[in-house]
Amino acid sequence: MDKNEDLIKRRETIKLGGGKERVEKQHAAGKYTARERIAALLDPGTFIEVDDHVRHRSTYFGLDKKYFPADGVVTGLGKIDGRDVAIFSQDFTVQGGSLGEMHAKKIAKIQDTAMKLGIPIIGINDSGGARIQEGVDSLYGYGEIFYRNTLASGVIPQITVIAGPCAGGAVYSPAITDFVIMVDKTSKMFITGPEVIKAVTGEDVTQESLGGARVHNSKSGVAHFMAKDEKDAASIVKKLLSYIPSNNMEEPPLSNPIDVKPDEFLNTIIPDDPHKAYDMMDVIERVIDPGTFLEVHSKFARSMITGFGKINGRPIGIVANQPKVLAGVLDINSSDKAARFIRFLDAFNLPVITFTDTPGFLPGTAQEYGGIIRHGAKLLYAYSEASVPKMTIITRKAYGGAYIAMGSKHLGADLVLAWPSAEIAVMGSEGAANIVFRKEIKASENPEKTRIEKIKEYADMFSNPYVAASRGYVDTVILPSETRSYITRALDMFSSKAEGKPTKKHGNIPL
């Protein structure tokens, strides 16, 4: 056979993956193949596949007689919206996408290439996990990948799509990456499967209830996005990339500045009754460029909002309390959620814009036993450590430790703005009056009247932004409708911010 023809034939075999029957099975399960996924994501005609001729080397359990096209993973380089990316996509039609020595080497090689080029890496996972026949070589392979995930963390963005099973230790590579997108219904992530759980604990669970997309988006926080289907997952990847630079030495991609008029509605958004909630999302959407908000972790720890947006075409990260959910309280999960997001923003040169309206940390044994001290400390640490421009808007309540934790001046905020409705105090005036004036209230002829007077006295003193502003803890007090204009100008000014930090190997964030 002519050598060129031979190559064409080899390529055809590789492209077929696990064969027609398995491809049909994949489609019937509502899943694309590894190559179809890459095609859905990359700009047409840009994919350069590498290592398509790689073969496994294992001879155990009859593997020497088996050929796995591309060894069950497609790897290469391509472009998304004109920007270079590295990609790997596990092929479930080939031995269940299982990961053996050479499969892992392919992934590790494309990780190394992404680092050399300073470009984002996207991993699409659909795999039965460690290739059981290859034994310890599979474990070696995972270790090599985890190691590279860690080296790449904070250098290049790492994005994971879970598009099928992802079990056992295999879940830890996605967990080290920056963002995990799970496809509803078809994706699963768990350390131990239902059979093992049944045997060890007697508990009856299904794969879906154990580690489906809904569970990891709303309960565990392992996943940041839930995609309706694979097409949706591809569009989330593309949207995500539009806010972030290709590596930590680059600035985020700018889009055209847009002129947005001040929104007078903001001047009336805070309810007169301090116990009444409002939707912080309404505030965010009126301050940033219309239609640019991409919420991260939208179903997890919902008393905190995190997400990307643009102001005048400049990408930013937003961290905000959500008064509509548990009054915007800080708890274990919301602290973790915000802290990790802030660290991503800081690593990739994205300014942090914080909106504060929180009554404080959530009290109770569940939180204390769960380590709210340790978790809340992460938030303090992440804000203090971040050297990107940090701007904070206090819309209403900023009480106690939560005031400090939510990007206060004291943790290095570059600009702290407060609305006239801001209440900056050690605690709410009711709680404060009950403690401070307890004896006076008790001794009074009319305790209720005295209590109300004392609450008012405390509120008049601290439930406003002016005491904090008189000390310089708040840079200035603004009308809510002026927020966008202030932030736009400040982002421009602070784009040249350079802040020295003490030299060290790395800090010791409380984990």
Ligand code: HXC
């Ligand atoms: C080798 C595997 C495999 C694996 C699947 N296959 N997983 N081969 N090693 N881990 C093969 C199957 O034998 C089958 O081959 C083909 O892939 C398709 O699998 P099916 O079982 O037919 O598919 P399905 O019914 O959809 O079930 C998918 C599955 C199941 C739920 C993922 O295959 C499964 O439970 N696999 C084992 C999962 C597992 O325990 N992995 C090890 C985890 S421990 P044929 O030739 O019959 O078509 C781990 C440790 C990592 O990963 C540690 C890192 C630190």
